[in-house]
Amino acid sequence: MTLLRLEQLQLAYGTQVLLNRADLTVEKGERLALVGRNGTGKSTLLKLVAGDIQADDGTIWRAPGLKIGVLAQELPESSGMTIFDMVAQGLPEAGELLSEYQHLINDPDPDMNRMATLQTRLEAIDGWSFHQRIDVVLTRLGLPPEAEMSALSGGWRRRVALARALVSEPDLLLLDEPTNHLDLDTIAWLEEQLLAFNGAVLLITHDRAFLSKLATNILELDRGKLGRYPGVYSEYQERKQHELEVESRENALFDKKLAQEEAWIRQGIKARRTRNEGRVRALEAMRNERSQRRERQGTASLTVDSGERTGKRVVELKGVTQRFGDEVILRNVNLEVMRGDRIGFLGRNGAGKTTLLKILLGELAPTEGSVQLGTNLKVAYFDQLRAGLELEKTVYDNVAQGSDRVSVGGKDRHVMSYLQDFLFTPDRVRQPVKALSGGESNRLLLAKLFTQPANVLVLDEPTNDLDMETLELLEELL
Known part of the structure; x- marks a missing residue:
């Protein structure tokens, strides 16, 4: 079943052409990974599909009643909002009512008349089933509903964005860098959810392991065109390398022929003869084709x-503990970093990885313990x-x-x-x-x-x- 069809899409920002007569069809059950250089327009393409922006030309057909869930690179403004408020936004009509109701039940002196009105309106649209859906998604992602968005780390904000996209149970899920900021356990959970998802998925990711496990097809956005490659990422790489080699050879032959024709036209009198008008027109066509060629960016x-060189010891932590209010983020951490070390910090979202980095950098003084920095840093x-x-x-x-x-x-x-x-x-x-x-x-x-x-x-x-x-x-x- 076809969910989405893009035909001859054109889009440019100033002189930068992002889409040049691009075509795409998305079928139910497909998991399409969109790859391409940074800045080529991948996120813009997702915004077009979602209906957030309009193309300069071309058509976008969406199946009647198609529900689209979106995970953007960045969350919208969330000042003063709780996690529940943000996730409820994934359910436009019911979400606003549920968010207001949630605030009322947490209010020590609620407006009972307003609460009764909200209950009636929610019952009319089966709003309690939506509330249960939000609760299930929040529980799976380990998100406390009343936590303030402003207090969350990057990883926790990413979880909230995922919950917001998943709660609508869409037919088509658009994911822009879904693994950014997520810990390994949450990435594994997300993989399971997407593999079991009944709809279609169109995702942008540069996580090679995630891409290899999920994608049924690779879509490449290259110089305004969309190419589709069945199979896994490694197979796409091989086919793309072959295509680029063929393109390079064909361009070299074309440029050689064009140079020969330019040399001929400069001879003057021969080119102006009537019997050579066809050759002149062919040269003009070659010039036009060459001017429209979009060169591939280098590496x-x-x-x-x-x-x-630093001293032998770069930094040493002894008995470092870090608290924010009553919450202990780091407890009795001892760590020695020596010259030449390459250290990776792993841990759940909110475990304190960024906090630890800031202590190591001297940007944050620990609540307890000592930090000794080396020389010549x-x-x-x-x-x-x-x-x-x-x-x-x-x-x-x-x-x-x-x-x-x-x-x-x-x-x-x-x-x-x-x-x-x-x-x-x-x-x-x-x-x-x-x-x-x-x-x-x-x-x-x-x-x-x-x-x-x-x-x-x-x-x-x-x-x-x-x-x-x-x-x-x-x-x-x-």
């Missing part, structure tokens, strides 16, 4: 200046919330910091040239950071960090939103 290049800190980026400034200005040049790996580089290593085009470089995709923002943060010599890298969720190729380069760098 990102990541380098970092390691600076001076030059730390580069990748913050999962990207606090190091100034959203209103351009990509260029975030890195340039008032200068046209940066020093990277002991070499003096022009900022524009350096940003091209991170796959930022000249047009993209002049745009504000707030216009970037999540993956582009992470690449920019890496670019900014690597302009300073560092002998200690502290990375909090650095792989979130990064495309596969950049992920592999980051692995090699580390």
Whole structure:
């Protein structure tokens, strides 16, 4: 059964063409993984499918009565909201009533007349079954309904976003980087839920293990076109590599032929003869075809200046305990980090991983215990919330910091040239950071960090939103 059909979709933002006559059909039961470079328009495509934005041209057909659940990269504004409030938003009509009712029953002096009115309206739309559905999803994800959204870590906020998408029991589920910020147990739970899901799933993920377990087909968004590849990710990689090699050979032959025709036209008198008008028209067609070719972006290049060596001991924690109010986040932690160590912190969402990093960095003083930092430390800190980026400034200005040049790996580089290593085009470089995709923002943060010599890298969720190729380069760098 066909749930969704996209035909000849066109969409551009200024000079950046995101979709160029793109086609897609989604059938019930399919789990489609959408891959592609950061900034190519993957999240934008999901917004088109959800109906949040409109295409410049083309048609989108949705099956009558189609219910769509959406997990966006970022949650909407949640000031003053509880977890229950946010999840209930996944049920537009019933959700508002249930959210108000939930607040009333927790009020020590509720308006009983209003409560009676809400009960009547909820009974009329079978609202209590929706309430039960919310309770089930919250329980499965371990979410306390009355907790304030403002107090949640990135991982807990991600769980709330998942609950909000799942509670509507949609026919088509749109997931934008669903594993970002989630702990391993929750990712495993999500895999089970999606494998058992009766509808269709269209997801963006750069988690290779997650993708390999779930995807029935790979969709690639490349230079405005959507390509479909059956099978697992490794099979897609092989087929795509072959296609790129064929494309490269065909382009080389075309360019050689075009150069020959350009040389011929420059001879002048021969080209103006009547019998050669067909050849002139063919040359014009070749010029037009060449001008419309969208070149594939190159490969990102990541380098970092390691600076001076640290002392043998980088940092040592002794008996560190951290409390926030009555809640103990860390208890009696002892840890020694030595030069050359590569340490990964694992733990459930909210267990205190980011808190521990901030203590190690000296940004947060522990409630109890001591922190001893080593000598000659030059730390580069990748913050999962990207606090190091100034959203209103351009990509260029975030890195340039008032200068046209940066020093990277002991070499003096022009900022524009350096940003091209991170796959930022000249047009993209002049745009504000707030216009970037999540993956582009992470690449920019890496670019900014690597302009300073560092002998200690502290990375909090650095792989979130990064495309596969950049992920592999980051692995090699580390």
